[in-house]
Amino acid sequence: MPTGVALREVRAQLFGAADRVLRRDGPSGLTSRAVTAEAGCAKGVLHRHFADFDAFLAEFVLDRVERMDEQAATLRESAGTGTVADNLTDALIAVFGSVAVAIVALVTFRDELRARLRETWPAGVPVLTEAVVMIKDYLDAERGLNRVSGDPEGLAPTLIGSAHLLFADRTGTPPDRAAVHAMVTTVLGGQA
Incomplete structure (x- = not known):
């Protein structure tokens, strides 16, 4: 994943990605890596905006x-x-x-x-x-x-x-x- 990618409305993008992963893969497939991959951003982006997963x-x-x-x-x-x-x-x-x-x-x-x-x-x-x-x-x-x-x-x-x-x-x-x-x-x- 590229780092330094500017994301507008990070929370909305991450929540939208979580929505899609959860629907597609269920609770067991919902990981921080799956969410950030779905959102097209580095894993660190999630951890910069939230204390933990x-x-x-x-x-x-x-x-x-x-x-x-x-x-x-x-x-x-x-x-x-x-x-x-x-x-x-x-x-x-x-x-x-x-x-x-x-x-x-x-x-x-x-x-x-x-x-x-x-x-x-x-x-x-x-x-x-x-x-x-x-x-x-x-x-x-x-x-x-x-x-x-x-x-x-x-x-x-x-x-x-x-x-x-x-x-x-x-x-x-x-x-x-x-x-x-x-x-x-x-x-x-x-x-x-």
């Missing part, structure tokens, strides 16, 4: 959680439009069609990463807990419009857990929209 991974995970904010706002704004089941189906496909499933495996795979995340994220796996909040907020809005009668506190984690099970095999074919929609309508008890 687990610090990089913790910031990578939290960056991916922050990216869910826009999706959460879009979902909340959809309350009262379309059908609840369609809105939830689209949101779940977007969450689990991203790198979220691989991040869950990564957090499970690396003890030090979990320890680092606990410093700022007290419980759960960040992408999943943030997705539960996103779904709960949307369901609260729909409940306020009398379009959902179930309890958002129970429905949101059930929807996220069920969707995660549908998408969990990151090497297989992801479920189609019809399968996700069927799961959503089942969890909602046909009310959407």
